[in-house]
Amino acid sequence: MSLKRVYTVTGLVIAVIVLSIVVFTSWYTVDESDQAVIMTFGKANETITEPGLHFKLPWPIQNVKKLARETLKLDFGFKDSNGKSSETKMITGDENIVLADLVVQWKITDPKKYLFNSEKPQEILYDATSASLRSIIGSSKIDDALTSGKAEIEAEVRDLLTTLLDKYDIGISILAVNLKDVELPNQEVRSAFTAVTDARETMNTKINEAKKYENKRMNEAEGEKAAIMNNAEGEKAARIELARGDVAIFNKLYEQYKSNPEITRERLTLETLEQVLPGAEIYIMNDEGNTLKYFPIRPLEKEQAKASDEEGGKKE
Structure with a gap:
């Protein structure tokens, strides 16, 4: 060739x-x-x-x-396929040991920074997650970590983790942080804490029932108060109207008295006697100091009426 x-x-x-x-x-x-x-x-x-x-x-x-480009997930503290779990023991602010599991949802938002600003960005994310969670748990009380304070802990961990990743500038953004499990390290401690939690729940239940009863009684008392006030206002208005009527009657009597004082005085005297002695018979006499002349008209009227009744019975 x-x-x-x-x-x-x-x-x-x-x-x-x-x-x-x-x-x-x-x-x-x-x-x-x-x-x-x-x-x-x-x-x-x-x-x-x-x-x-x-x-x-x-x-x-x-x-x-x-x-x-999709949302990725980082599991912190969960067991792997071999049944082993990472070291998740943490000390709370009141010096109690807890185990915490956390899920972080993250996304690559700047691919250039993700590729070139760090050699192992996912390891940095894991370490930053661990540091953030331990920091927040370390400043929280055990009651908050195990019961009602989880949402607040999640928010604080997310804020701190976001701040750290912004400083590292590795092109990663945090979308969500979910605190899955926070538990005590052994069964004996868990049982004791459960007993304390149950007692606290019972206490809160009793307090709520007492407040409910208090509110009920307060509402009933307010209702009774309002009813008494309304009755008092009604009685007040009735008495005012009655007083106005009495004043009007008195004014009319006074006008009559001014025109005929003697007649008005006698009429008032007779009306008063009728009210004080409703069953008495009243005789009007002109006493001039002479011998009293009395003609018993009423007894005669009664005898005459009795005789008429007897006569009528015989005819029947």
Whole structure:
């Protein structure tokens, strides 16, 4: 074989290899759940988020690194496939030991920073999560960590973790923090704490029942008070009207008295006697100091009426 033929075959082989590299490395695809970073001689230039087929300069001029665009999850404190769990023992602010499990939902929001600002960004995220959770648990009371304070602890852990990741600037954003389980390290302690919690719940129940009874009695008392006030207002109005009527009667009597004082005085005297002595017979006499002259008209009237009744009975 001649040297020229060897060069020709070698050139053809090299051309085929180069052409294959150009053909197979000049295009790439991006899935809906991915995002791609275009690298030109090792430098990040462009981030592609549109799914589908895309073209670029062939390797080694340009290269593509794909990263997840969907929400990712970090489990802190959960058992792995071998049944082992990471060290999640923590000391609360009132010096009690608890075990905590946490789920962090995060997302790559800046692929360039995620690739080049740190060598192992997920390890940094894990360490920052551990530091944030231990810091917040360390400043919380055990009652809050085990019962009603979980939501507040979650919010504080998220804020602290977000602050740390902003300082590290590794292109990761925190979407949510869920505190799954917080428990005591052994059964004996858990039983004792459960007993304390049950007693506290019983106390709160009794307090709520007492407040409910207090509110009921207060409402009843307010109702009775309102009824008494209404009755008093009604009695007040009635007495005022009665007094106005008495005043009107007195004014009319006074006008009559001014025109006929003697007659009015006698009439008032007779009305008063009738009220004081309703069964008495009243005789009006003009006493001039002489011998009293009395004609018993009423007894005679009674005897006459009795005789009439007897006569009528005989006729029947």
